[in-house]
Amino acid sequence: MSYNINDKGYYGKFGGAYIPEMLYPNVEELRQNYLKIMSEPSFKSEFNQLLKDYVGRPSPLYFAKRLSEKYNTKIYLKREDLNHTGAHKVNNTIGQILMAQRLGKSRIIAETGAGQHGVATATVCALMGLTCIVYMGEVDIARQAPNVARMKMLGAEVRPALSGSRTLKDATNEAIRDWINNPIDTHYIIGSVVGPHPYPDMVARFQAVVSEEIQWQLQEKEGTTKPNYVLACVGGGSNAAGAFYHYLDDIDVKLIAVEAAGKGIHSGESAATSALGREGIIHGSKTLLMQTHDGQITEPYSISAGLDYPGVGPMHAHLYTSGRAEFISITDDQAMTAGLELSQLEGIIPAIESSHAFAVLEQKTFEPDDIVIINLSGRGDKDLQNYIDYFSY
Amino acid sequence: MNRIQKKLQENHKLLSIYFTAGYPSLEDTASIIQSLEKNGADMIEIGLPFSDPLADGPTIQASSTQALENGMTTNVLFNQLKDIRKTVSIPLILMGYFNPMLQYGVEAFCAKCQEIGIDGLIIPDLPVDVFNEHYKAIFDRHGLINVFLITPQTSIDRIKFIDSISKGFIYMVSTASVTGSNSGFGTEQTTYFKRIADMKLKNPQIVGFGISNNETFTQATQYAKGAIIGSAFIKHLKHAGTNKIGEFTASILNK
Numbered sequence: 186m187s188y189n190i191n192d193k194g195y196y197g198k199f200g201g202a203y204i205p206e207m208l209y210p211n212v213e214e215l216r217q218n219y220l221k222i223m224s225e226p227s228f229k230s231e232f233n234q235l236l237k238d239y240v241g242r243p244s245p246l247y248f249a250k251r252l253s254e255k256y257n258t259k260i261y262l263k264r265e266d267l268n269h270t271g272a273h274k275v276n277n278t279i280g281q282i283l284m285a286q287r288l289g290k291s292r293i294i295a296e297t298g299a300g301q302h303g304v305a306t307a308t309v310c311a312l313m314g315l316t317c318i319v320y321m322g323e324v325d326i327a328r329q330a331p332n333v334a335r336m337k338m339l340g341a342e343v344r345p346a347l348s349g350s351r352t353l354k355d356a357t358n359e360a361i362r363d364w365i366n367n368p369i370d371t372h373y374i375i376g377s378v379v380g381p382h383p384y385p386d387m388v389a390r391f392q393a394v395v396s397e398e399i400q401w402q403l404q405e406k407e408g409t410t411k412p413n414y415v416l417a418c419v420g421g422g423s424n425a426a427g428a429f430y431h432y433l434d435d436i437d438v439k440l441i442a443v444e445a446a447g448k449g450i451h452s453g454e455s456a457a458t459s460a461l462g463r464e465g466i467i468h469g470s471k472t473l474l475m476q477t478h479d480g481q482i483t484e485p486y487s488i489s490a491g492l493d494y495p496g497v498g499p500m501h502a503h504l505y506t507s508g509r510a511e512f513i514s515i516t517d518d519q520a521m522t523a524g525l526e527l528s529q530l531e532g533i534i535p536a537i538e539s540s541h542a543f544a545v546l547e548q549k550t551f552e553p554d555d556i557v558i559i560n561l562s563g564r565g566d567k568d569l570q571n572y573i574d575y576f577s578y
Numbered sequence: 579m580n581r582i583q584k585k586l587q588e589n590h591k592l593l594s595i596y597f598t599a600g601y602p603s604l605e606d607t608a609s610i611i612q613s614l615e616k617n618g619a620d621m622i623e624i625g626l627p628f629s630d631p632l633a634d635g636p637t638i639q640a641s642s643t644q645a646l647e648n649g650m651t652t653n654v655l656f657n658q659l660k661d662i663r664k665t666v667s668i669p670l671i672l673m674g675y676f677n678p679m680l681q682y683g684v685e686a687f688c689a690k691c692q693e694i695g696i697d698g699l700i701i702p703d704l705p706v707d708v709f710n711e712h713y714k715a716i717f718d719r720h721g722l723i724n725v726f727l728i729t730p731q732t733s734i735d736r737i738k739f740i741d742s743i744s745k746g747f748i749y750m751v752s753t754a755s756v757t758g759s760n761s762g763f764g765t766e767q768t769t770y771f772k773r774i775a776d777m778k779l780k781n782p783q784i785v786g787f788g789i790s791n792n793e794t795f796t797q798a799t800q801y802a803k804g805a806i807i808g809s810a811f812i813k814h815l816k817h818a819g820t821n822k823i824g825e826f827t828a829s830i831l832n833k
Contacts, residue, residue, distance in 0.1 A: 206727040480681030
């Protein structure tokens with residue numbers, strides 16, 4: 186059994202492209218070309234060069250000694266927080282901007298939640314001299330002010346999404362509408378492993394560099410390419426897709442996906458899609474999503490803007506329903522506590538998204554000789570005000 | 579023969595009107611349908627509101643949000659429509675996004691449509707390819723006509739494929755846009771309308787998106803069989819309420 190995508194664009198029964206006809210020409214053009222373009226030697230060399238010289242890859246695989254001592258196991262951190270722009274998101278935007286250029290597109294649109302993907306998109310647009318418009322929920326604009334300022338300084342236009350809960354889901358709706366309105370010159374850089382096929386697969390492939398590096402870095406440090414566990418937080422699921430990618434079909438490696446429980450799974454304010462979701466269609470993909478009995482998509486909640494999404498990518502829906510990955514939900518409080526702990530034990534302030542993955546250390550016991558890899562997907566600079574506000578009362 | 583197919587044989591240009599069920603008030607659905615028929619609409623598209631209408635602009639989005647807040651659900655709509663065929667004889671088409679239908683159960687949804695006397699469905703996010711491969715038999719079994727969209731960017735081959743799958747009309751999206759754009763039609767649109775007319779497809783075309791008045795209705799129907807008005811009608815309902823529907827249709831048909 187393979188846990189990767191099949192040739193029809195599905196992971197098990199999840200995936201596909203449920204899109205209005207207006208989007209068909211763009212999505213079809215991408216579907217027909219993405220693998221071909223990604224396999225061109227010139228594409229590969231430009232992609233790898235930029236990841237090395239511009240992003241600063243490979244990102245370190247760091248043995249977290251004090252954290253390991255506390256939890257009596259061997260914990261390695263994959264330091265995606267050290268990438269240029271501060272998160273894993275840039276791996277994908279570098280890939281997609283090169284893709285957009287080869288497709289002859291001159292105008293770039295993106296959605297963003299925490300602002301990390303928006304910043305990463307604005308960055309590569311500045312790098313390549315392309316017009317950049319980022320849709321961001323009005324609520325997220327308020328809670329991620331530093332990233333809004335960064336996008337503007339990078340030359341991007343930030344357009345507020347004013348519908349629904351005014352968060353990531355609504356920003357995605359607005360970006361899709363923009364693409365419908367601009368079918369010729371525009372490429373939509375989706376920031377996660379969501380959306381219609383081929384996006385989930387394309388984004389996963391661009392993020393796969395994370396687990397590719399983990400394999401050889403772990404070989405150097407531990408004499409094996411295989412950890413016992415890989416942990417990553419999941420909103421849409423792009424950092425998890427990257428960290429899991431080369432281990433998907435290697436069932437010796439246990440995969441743990443960490444979702445945001447918000448104020449508690451059954452509090453009515455949560456974003457724990459695997460626990461609360463049912464099969465349905467969101468943003469062009471058949472996957473698990475939070476919805477009413479009647480099929481209306483419900484408003485999620487998490488303290489972390491990057492995890493505040495009512496669906497998961499189809500790869501993760503399949504990993505969950507097949508049992509390949511274990512899904513754990515972490516509340517706001519547990520995540521914030523874990524973020525503070527990492528700061529004070531290792532001198533690393535994580536993004537609140539990533540803090541959710543660290544909170545699993547309190548929930549689950551690992552063996553002393555287990556190798557546990559935690560994908561530290563982003564740095565916490567953007568969240569300082571949220572941490573300060575949280576711990577001040 | 580289905581009511582849509584019969585209507586398409588009439589020898590005049592057709593006016594089709596879209597409205598969002600449950601807007602402006604929850605219980606307006608049946609009276610809006612009856613009033614539209616009385617005032618000259620040839621066909622009606624009843625919008626099943628959805629929380630995340632990707633292909634719709636701000637006007638229909640807002641009406642959908644309002645309708646959901648008013649309490650509209652799939653079951654409520656089916657209940658409101660259960661006796662509609664006692665008073666209304668023009669074709670009725672349900673337009674809605676796929677997820678609510680999937681949750682209801684596609685088979686059950688289609689059976690209910692048939693029972694009520696719904697003639698066809700427009701499901702913008704159920705692509706013709708997925709429909710053809712997985713769902714066609716279900717819709718066919720219940721006598722429902724599925725209507726598919728084409729746009730100025732749709733390739734010739736795909737238009738031919740859509741024509742081969744369709745049994746009623748082809749929904750010709752006038753401009754690359756979401757619903758409710760209001761900039762009028764230029765030579766780009768009329769060239770496109772003529773280009774499609776010249777393909778001599780087996781299904782007639784009805785133009786939608788961007789039609790808001792007599793001028794755009796006339797332009798759209800120069801080459802096509804009819805035109806669909808959505809956002810402009812929603813705006814009319816918002817400002818004038820449900821009592822002046824006749825004024826709206828008269829302004830479109832210039833009567």
